[in-house]
Amino acid sequence: MLDHLTWGRPIWARPLKPWYTDAVTERRFPPRLNHVAMSMARDSLDDRGRADILTFYGEVFGWVEGDNTGEEGNPLILYTGAPAEFVYLLPSDEPLSAPHLDHFGLQVSTIDELHDIVRKAKDCQGRDERVRVIDVHARTTHGPTRDYTLTSAYVGFVLPLMVEVQHIEHSPSLLGIAE
Numbered sequence: 774m775l776d777h778l779t780w781g782r783p784i785w786a787r788p789l790k791p792w793y794t795d796a797v798t799e800r801r802f803p804p805r806l807n808h809v810a811m812s813m814a815r816d817s818l819d820d821r822g823r824a825d826i827l828t829f830y831g832e833v834f835g836w837v838e839g840d841n842t843g844e845e846g847n848p849l850i851l852y853t854g855a856p857a858e859f860v861y862l863l864p865s866d867e868p869l870s871a872p873h874l875d876h877f878g879l880q881v882s883t884i885d886e887l888h889d890i891v892r893k894a895k896d897c898q899g900r901d902e903r904v905r906v907i908d909v910h911a912r913t914t915h916g917p918t919r920d921y922t923l924t925s926a927y928v929g930f931v932l933p934l935m936v937e938v939q940h941i942e943h944s945p946s947l948l949g950i951a952e
Contacts, residue, residue, distance in 0.1 A: 807857050809877045811933050812865035822931070823849050826862070829904070829930045833893045834879075836860070853879075862932070869933040876927060876935040884924060887940045894928040905929035919943045 816822065823838075830836040830851055839850030839859055851860040881887050891909055898904035907927035914921045922942045929935035 808859045808861050809934070810861040810863065811869045812863050812867065813931075813933065814868040815864040815866065817868075817931060818847075818849055818862060818864040825901075826851075826931055829897055829901075830860075832897060833890055833928060833930075834936070860932075871933045874927070874935065875933075876929075876937045878925075878937040878939055880939050880941065882940075884940050884942075887924060887926060887938050890928065890938050891926045894930075897930070901930075903930055905935065907935075916946050918946050920946050 818826075826849060827836075827838055834853070836851040836853055839852045841848050841850050844850070846863050846865075848864070849862040851862070853859060881890070888909065891906060894904060894906050898906055905928070909924060909926045911922055911924040914923070920943065922944070923939060924942070925937055925939040927935045927937050
C-alpha cells in the first residue's frame with residue numbers, strides 16, 4: 774500500500790512494485806499516465822500515413838493498431854503493449870505543432886533494450902529520411918542515499934512529439950563517503 778509520503782516522490786524514489794501489476798484491475802494507485810493524445814494533419818493519417826506510422830512504431834517499439842470503433846474522427850490508436858496505455862492520434866484541421874525536442878517518455882527495463890530500440894530506429898532512418906534519432910546519452914545524479922544514472926535517447930517519426938526512451942539505474946550514493 775502506498776502512503777502519503779510516496780505520492781510526491783519521483784518514480785525512481787518510490788517503493789518498488791512488481792512489474793506485472795495489472796493497471797486495469799488494481800484497486801488503488803496514484804494517478805498515472807495512461808495515454809498521450811495528439812492532433813495531426815488529416816493527410817498524415819490517410820491510408821498511406823497510417824501504414825507508415827504503424828510500420829515504424831511497430832518495428833521499433835512493438836506497438837500495434839488499436840480498435841477505434843465508437844471513436845469520433847477516425848483516430849489512429851497505437852497500443853503500446855502495456856495494459857491501458859496507448860497513443861491516440863486524431864486527424865485535425867488544426868494539428869499540433871511542437872518544437873523539435875518536445876516529447877513524451879518511455880522507460881525500458883534494460884540498457885540492451887534501449888540500444889535495441891535505437892538500432893531499429895537507425896535502421897529505419899536508413900530507409901526513410903523522416904526518422905529522427907538523438908543518440909544514447911547517460912548522466913548521473915547523486916543523491917543522499919542513492920545515485921541515479923539516466924541513460925536515454927530520442928526517436929521521432931512523423932508524430933509532432935518525439936519519444937524519449939529512458940533506462941534508470943540506481944546504485945549506492947558516493948556522497949558522504951570519506952576518501
